[in-house]
Amino acid sequence: MLGLNQRDTKFLIIVIALTVFTPILLQPFPTDSGLAQFNAGYPDLMQRFAIFGIFAIGFNILFGLTGYLSFGHAAFLGVGSYSTVWMFKLLNYNVLPGLVLAIIVSGLFALLIGFVSLRRSGIYFSILTLAFAQMSFNLAYSVLTPITNGETGLQVYNDDPQILMGENGITTTHFFGFKMNSSWIMDLGPWQFTFNFGYYFCAVIAILAFYLSLRIFRSPFGLMLRAVKSNQQRMNYTGVSSRPYTLAAFVISGMYAGLAGGLLASMDPLAGAERMQWTASGEVVLMTILGGAGTMMGPVLGAGFIKYFENIFSKINDQVLHGWFAFLPDGLENALVWLLHPFVGKGWHLTLGLLFMLVVVFLPGGLVELGQRIRNMFRKKPDANDDSNHKPQQSPHVAE
Amino acid sequence: MGLLEVKDVGKRFGGLQALSNVNLSVQENTVHAIIGPNGAGKSTLLNCLIGKLIPDTGSVTFQGQSVLGKKPHEINQLGISRIFQTPEIFGDLTVLENVLIPCFAKRDGSFRLHAFETVEAEKDLNEKALAMLEDVNMQDKLHMQASSLSRGDKRRLEMAMSLVQDPKLLLLDEPTAGMARADTNSTIDLLKEIKEKRDITMAIIEHDMHVVFSLAERITVLAQGTPLVEDTPDNIRDHPKVREAYLGETQQT
Ligand SMILES: Nc1ncnc2c1ncn2[C@@H]1O[C@H](COP(=O)(O)OP(=O)(O)OP(=O)(O)O)[C@@H](O)[C@H]1O
Ligand SMILES: [Mg+2]
Numbered sequence: 001m002l003g004l005n006q007r008d009t010k011f012l013i014i015v016i017a018l019t020v021f022t023p024i025l026l027q028p029f030p031t032d033s034g035l036a037q038f039n040a041g042y043p044d045l046m047q048r049f050a051i052f053g054i055f056a057i058g059f060n061i062l063f064g065l066t067g068y069l070s071f072g073h074a075a076f077l078g079v080g081s082y083s084t085v086w087m088f089k090l091l092n093y094n095v096l097p098g099l100v101l102a103i104i105v106s107g108l109f110a111l112l113i114g115f116v117s118l119r120r121s122g123i124y125f126s127i128l129t130l131a132f133a134q135m136s137f138n139l140a141y142s143v144l145t146p147i148t149n150g151e152t153g154l155q156v157y158n159d160d161p162q163i164l165m166g167e168n169g170i171t172t173t174h175f176f177g178f179k180m181n182s183s184w185i186m187d188l189g190p191w192q193f194t195f196n197f198g199y200y201f202c203a204v205i206a207i208l209a210f211y212l213s214l215r216i217f218r219s220p221f222g223l224m225l226r227a228v229k230s231n232q233q234r235m236n237y238t239g240v241s242s243r244p245y246t247l248a249a250f251v252i253s254g255m256y257a258g259l260a261g262g263l264l265a266s267m268d269p270l271a272g273a274e275r276m277q278w279t280a281s282g283e284v285v286l287m288t289i290l291g292g293a294g295t296m297m298g299p300v301l302g303a304g305f306i307k308y309f310e311n312i313f314s315k316i317n318d319q320v321l322h323g324w325f326a327f328l329p330d331g332l333e334n335a336l337v338w339l340l341h342p343f344v345g346k347g348w349h350l351t352l353g354l355l356f357m358l359v360v361v362f363l364p365g366g367l368v369e370l371g372q373r374i375r376n377m378f379r380k381k382p383d384a385n386d387d388s389n390h391k392p393q394q395s396p397h398v399a400e
Numbered sequence: 401m402g403l404l405e406v407k408d409v410g411k412r413f414g415g416l417q418a419l420s421n422v423n424l425s426v427q428e429n430t431v432h433a434i435i436g437p438n439g440a441g442k443s444t445l446l447n448c449l450i451g452k453l454i455p456d457t458g459s460v461t462f463q464g465q466s467v468l469g470k471k472p473h474e475i476n477q478l479g480i481s482r483i484f485q486t487p488e489i490f491g492d493l494t495v496l497e498n499v500l501i502p503c504f505a506k507r508d509g510s511f512r513l514h515a516f517e518t519v520e521a522e523k524d525l526n527e528k529a530l531a532m533l534e535d536v537n538m539q540d541k542l543h544m545q546a547s548s549l550s551r552g553d554k555r556r557l558e559m560a561m562s563l564v565q566d567p568k569l570l571l572l573d574e575p576t577a578g579m580a581r582a583d584t585n586s587t588i589d590l591l592k593e594i595k596e597k598r599d600i601t602m603a604i605i606e607h608d609m610h611v612v613f614s615l616a617e618r619i620t621v622l623a624q625g626t627p628l629v630e631d632t633p634d635n636i637r638d639h640p641k642v643r644e645a646y647l648g649e650t651q652q653t
Contacts, residue, residue, distance in 0.1 A: 215516055215518075218518045223500065223501065229492065231489070233488070236472040236473045237488070238505050239481075240501065
């Protein structure tokens with residue numbers, strides 16, 4: 001179906017189902033329970049899951065397939081956001097022109113940066129992309145103020161042209177009249193689920209992005225990209241020019257990043273230079289590696305994982321901790337709170353860092369590998385003396 | 401004029417003159433062996449032919465066209481394919497995928513963005529790759545990861561990767577090194593069979609005299625970066641200079 005084999009079709013259907021039911025799945029705890037703070041089913045966060053999922057899926061096309069590690073992808077995210085906000089300023093709040101422009105501009109931008117950076121490989125490539133991204137950040141912050149509005153960030157003002165706005169035009173971002181911030185809230189006993197249009201808009205685009213990347217993974221183009229990672233020299237002696245392939249992958253992943261940036265601006269019509277900073281570039285690297293680089297599902301999981309941490313762990317403060325351990329004797333309670341304090345609230349980066357180290361050391365294949373190991377644990381049990389080492393080794397499949 | 405003409409080629413690595421005044425003419429549809437002691441410059445010479453190295457002096461022409469300054473992939477697209485001394489394969493990919501890549505390169509040229517077909521949907525190329533892998537007796541290892549193959553299998557895989565492109569000139573750098581006797585013999589048979597079936601020219605570097613004398617129609621002896629003699633196998637066998645410079649030395653080692 002849709003040019004996919006049976007296995008991939010099943011895979012895609014599962015992904016679609018998960019995306020559709022996200023507002024329910026991420027809201028497992030009743031609203032008045034103590035665990036409600038671990039719920040993640042609110043629009044803002046779910047939108048971020050989908051958007052950063054797109055960002056990471058695109059990044060994975062470059063890094064996961066070719067092994068070229070870009071440290072500058074946030075530049076494209078920023079370019080996408082600026083492009084979209086400009087369309088809001090010039091036309092109206094419909095997100096479509098903005099998103100189209102975001103993809104085009106970030107693609108051109110990636111073509112330029114990729115053309116130069118891909119002359120080198122390995123660490124030199126990474127440094128070049130990092131340098132380009134920092135340059136873009138600094139330009140956006142200062143020199144290009146007329147375009148980016150510098151420190152303040154780009155936003156829509158009342159005296160902006162907005163030529164398509166009309167008399168009673170919609171004053172928030174929308175898609176042909178459907179407002180991004182409109183939600184339908186469903187109360188089900190003690191549970192509350194929020195179905196937000198903005199989230200579903202991002203989710204549909206994320207599914208399309210995922211489908212496209214699945215097609216790329218299975219295509220001859222994807223095969224060539226994996227060959228680049230495996231042995232680029234050999235490719236050239238086989239009659240393949242590797243540079244245009246890597247450049248195409250770079251541009252495609254740049255366009256994904258631009259789309260993600262455009263969506264960020266579509267949910268909240270702002271664009272700031274900090275979106276291009278190197279920390280933001282590093283974040284998508286973390287997402288991809290944490291989830292499992294080169295796998296289909298890994299980057300999405302990684303993106304979800306990190307965004308969840310950023311939003312949920314950062315909200316746990318000492319008061320909350322005291323609440324959890326109130327049943328313990330005072331001394332022990334204080335000791336535990338003191339012990340956990342550095343890891344929550346503002347210290348969520350510390351927890352994330354530790355988790356990241358654990359994953360890299362013990363699960364080089366990321367969260368996807370964790371899933372596979374758990375599945376194998378349940379499957380393997382019956383035939384314990386089956387010596388799989390003596391069977392011909394099957395190459396790991398790039399699905400999952 | 402030969403299919404491949406090497407004229408006065410010289411190559412220096414720092415203080416070492418690896419090649420000097422190399423003249424070589426490989427005639428169409430022959431198997432031309434290049435032999436010589438370790439460090440004679442045989443691999444260096446091949447590297448100069450495929451664009452991995454650029455010679456300091458001299459010229460290299462293929463079908464009357466200069467290959468100097470051309471990129472490796474452009475040289476391959478002209479119809480020159482090479483098997484390396486240590487097998488160069490795509491270790492992370494499956495055996496079948498390893499052979500599909502040269503198939504795509506042959507059909508589509510050095511770049512084509514086909515991101516929407518699936519690899520499996522390319523029926524013709526899959527069949528071609530499969531048939532090639534059958535020829536080298538690897539049809540039962542299609543989905544194995546190439547890096548997990550034995551050394552002999554890696555060599556046969558690399559051979560398949562070159563042959564599937566139907567090159568006009570095949571350069572082989574010690575194709576049987578590291579192979580068991582039986583594998584060596586089957587490689588000889590394979591190369592003979594290929595030779596009979598298609599119009600192919602081969603330049604083969606080999607230390608194993610059994611392989612050389614089973615296949616070669618012309619032999620060039622290279623010593624210290626310069627060709628010593630070029631002649632038919634029968635004449636080479638008894639050539640005093642060759643015995644002194646080459647065969648003598650192998651007896652010592
Ligand atoms: N990239 C390089 N840099 C410096 N010296 C090199 C380089 N490549 C080869 N050499 C030197 O050039 C000489 C010729 O090497 P080459 O590999 O061509 O020999 P060969 O005839 O292929 O030997 P063998 O039979 O051992 O494969 C050797 O002395 C080698 O050390
Ligand atoms: Mg050699």
